[in-house]
Amino acid sequence: MRTTLDxxxxxxxxxxxxxxxxxxxxxxxxxxxxxxxxxxxxKTGEDDYRITMAVAGFSQDDLTxxxxxxxxxxxxxxxxxxxxxxxxxxxxxRPFQRRFKLADHVKVMGASLVNGLLAIDLKRKIPEEKxxxxxxxxxxxxxxxxxxxxxxxxKQAA
Numbered sequence: 276m277r278t279t280l281d282x283x284x285x286x287x288x289x290x291x292x293x294x295x296x297x298x299x300x301x302x303x304x305x306x307x308x309x310x311x312x313x314x315x316x317x318k319t320g321e322d323d324y325r326i327t328m329a330v331a332g333f334s335q336d337d338l339t340x341x342x343x344x345x346x347x348x349x350x351x352x353x354x355x356x357x358x359x360x361x362x363x364x365x366x367x368x369r370p371f372q373r374r375f376k377l378a379d380h381v382k383v384m385g386a387s388l389v390n391g392l393l394a395i396d397l398k399r400k401i402p403e404e405k406x407x408x409x410x411x412x413x414x415x416x417x418x419x420x421x422x423x424x425x426x427x428x429x430k431q432a433a
Contacts, residue, residue, distance in 0.1 A: 312351075312371055322399040326375065331391035332368050338393060342383050347375040349393070380405070 314328040326347075330338065333351045341348050350372040377397070384396040 311367060311369075312373070314373065319396075322401075324381075324397040324399075326395040326397065328373065328393045328395075329391060330388070330393045332366055333388075333391075333393075335388050338388065340383070340386055340395060342377070345377045345379065345381075347377055347383065347395070347397075349373045349375075349395070 312328050312330050314326055317325045317327070319325050326349075328349060330351055333353065337351055337353050339348075339350045339352075350370070352370045353368055378399065380401050381397050381399045384398050386393065386395045388394075
C-alpha cells in the first residue's frame with residue numbers, strides 16, 4: 276500500500292526551496308520504480324558521500340559515469356553478447372541507467388570498481404561567498420554606515 280505525502284505545509288514555511296519541494300512531490304507520485312542495480316548512499320563525513328552500486332558481471336569498460344550540472348548518470352552496457360545456451364539465467368546482465376539528482380555544489384571526486392561493487396565518492400564544496408556569514412547589527416543607527424555615507428556623498432554631488 277502506498278501513501279501519498281502532502282508537502283503543502285512545507286511550501287508555506289520555506290523560501291527558495293521550490294525546486295527541492297517540487298522534486299520531492301514528483302518523486303512521491305512515481306508509481307513504478309526500477310530497483311536494479313541495487314545501491315546504497317552513505318554519508319562518510321560532514322560533506323562527503325559515497326554511492327555504492329552492485330554491478331556484478333560488469334567490467335570497468337562496460338560502465339560509464341557522467342555528471343552534467345546537478346545530475347549524475349551511471350550506465351552499464353555489456354560489450355559482448357554471451358552465445359552460450361543457458362539452462363538458468365539468474366544473474367542480471369541487462370543494460371541499465373541509474374540517475375541521481377545532486378544538490379548544488381556536489382562534485383564527483385572519484386570512482387572505483389572492486390569485487391563487483393562500484394563506489395562513487397562525492398563531496399560538497401560550497402564556495403566561500405555562499406557559506407553562512409554573520410551580519411553585524413548597528414547599535415543606535417537606523418541604517419548601516421555604508422548607506423549613510425553613500426547618501427551624504429550623493430547629497431554633496433548634487
